[in-house]
Amino acid sequence: MEPKNNRKNEHVSLGMKFFQKDQQTDFDALRYVHHSFPELAVEEVDLSTSFATFQLKYPFYINAMTGGSDWTKKINQKLAIVARETGIAMASGSVSAALKDPTVLDSFQIIREVNPTGLVFANLGAGQTVENAKKAIDLLKADALQIHINAPQELIMPEGDRDFSNWLPQLAEIVAAVEVPVIAKEVGFGMSRETIAQLRAAKVATIDISGQGGTNFAQIENYRRKTNKLDYLENWGQSTVISLLEAQSHLESVEILASGGIRHPLDIVKALSLGAKAVGISGLLLHMIIKDGVDETIVQVNHWKDELRTIMTLLGKKTIAELQQTDLILTGEVKDWCQAREIT
Numbered sequence: 001m002e003p004k005n006n007r008k009n010e011h012v013s014l015g016m017k018f019f020q021k022d023q024q025t026d027f028d029a030l031r032y033v034h035h036s037f038p039e040l041a042v043e044e045v046d047l048s049t050s051f052a053t054f055q056l057k058y059p060f061y062i063n064a065m066t067g068g069s070d071w072t073k074k075i076n077q078k079l080a081i082v083a084r085e086t087g088i089a090m091a092s093g094s095v096s097a098a099l100k101d102p103t104v105l106d107s108f109q110i111i112r113e114v115n116p117t118g119l120v121f122a123n124l125g126a127g128q129t130v131e132n133a134k135k136a137i138d139l140l141k142a143d144a145l146q147i148h149i150n151a152p153q154e155l156i157m158p159e160g161d162r163d164f165s166n167w168l169p170q171l172a173e174i175v176a177a178v179e180v181p182v183i184a185k186e187v188g189f190g191m192s193r194e195t196i197a198q199l200r201a202a203k204v205a206t207i208d209i210s211g212q213g214g215t216n217f218a219q220i221e222n223y224r225r226k227t228n229k230l231d232y233l234e235n236w237g238q239s240t241v242i243s244l245l246e247a248q249s250h251l252e253s254v255e256i257l258a259s260g261g262i263r264h265p266l267d268i269v270k271a272l273s274l275g276a277k278a279v280g281i282s283g284l285l286l287h288m289i290i291k292d293g294v295d296e297t298i299v300q301v302n303h304w305k306d307e308l309r310t311i312m313t314l315l316g317k318k319t320i321a322e323l324q325q326t327d328l329i330l331t332g333e334v335k336d337w338c339q340a341r342e343i344t
């Protein structure tokens with residue numbers, strides 16, 4: 001593993017260090033009622049979905065992670081091969097590093113080089129200018145632009161942003177000015193229904209609520225702090241499940257994507273049942289690509305497609321849209337949250 005010589009490398013190595021394969025999450029608080037007659041065959045199941053202007057063959061994708069160094073170039077190359085060979089979409093990590101330092105441009109551009117015709121999303125932080133947003137899209141010939149919203153991470157990061165006064169208006173300007181769809185995303189702290197309403201008012205049409213349960217940037221940035229650690233913020237935010245429940249009242253007017261702590265295909269199916277159009281995976285795929293390599297990751301990703309068909313058959317649902325009509329029971333703290341927030 002490459003030495004910790006820059007922030008991008010540190011994020012990857014700490015993402016790996018803290019990754020827990022079988023951690024308990026709020027997905028475990030959701031239970032499907034089992035019905036004994038599926039009344040369909042596995043081959044009838046259709047995994048395709050759509051969001052923004054895109055038709056996807058599969059309802060999951062590689063979410064934003066990395067770029068900005070030699071090591072992360074190699075990781076992006078491997079992830080892009082997985083995306084190309086399995087036909088799933090892929091987002092880059094924040095390209096702001098390349099906008100500041102053109103010598104690392106290739107660590108992002110490798111994604112497009114490897115996968116010239118695949119669906120690729122560029123990624124940039126909130127608070128960026130329209131000019132930079134356009135550059136980020138050009139750099140990757142990106143099909144969409146993800147704008148990440150990560151106030152807790154910035155505040156815990158020693159060198160992070162401290163002024164968030166203009167994030168929302170700047171985001172609205174970018175949405176109005178760029179020619180590809182904009183996806184607003186959290187980075188693992190989740191969203192509230194109020195945040196989603198603000199994003200809708202800024203004319204954002206596609207939102208990844210990216211919640212707690214997996215990669216934890218409060219923990220990662222605290223580890224990077226030498227002094228005055230803010231450990232007590234490490235549980236800040238809403239889980240992916242709670243964020244999806246918060247999104248329920250907006251499902252008719254905005255497209256919701258889900259990410260954060262996806263461990264296996266059953267989590268993907270549960271997120272789709274809660275209204276997500278597609279599901280992003282970061283930490284798990286990073287772990288697989290580094291520990292198991294490209295070929296094994298491709299085999300596993302292809303296996304997930306079969307497993308999704310298996311679970312949907314068990315639920316008697318032929319399409320991603322039908323998955324929204326399942327009998328899903330909420331238990332424990334998730335149920336308490338819904339009561340407290342009057343979510344029905």
Ligand code: FNR
Pocket residue numbers: 011012015063064065066092093094123146147148185186187188210211213214215259260261262280281282283284286
């Ligand atoms: C991320 N994530 C991220 N998100 C983003 O919008 N821009 C970025 O540059 C990064 N960088 C990044 C680096 C690493 C190493 C990881 C693991 C993750 C956040 C990511 O897209 C996602 O929102 C969270 O990681 C939650 O999903 P998982 O990891 O729990 O599946």
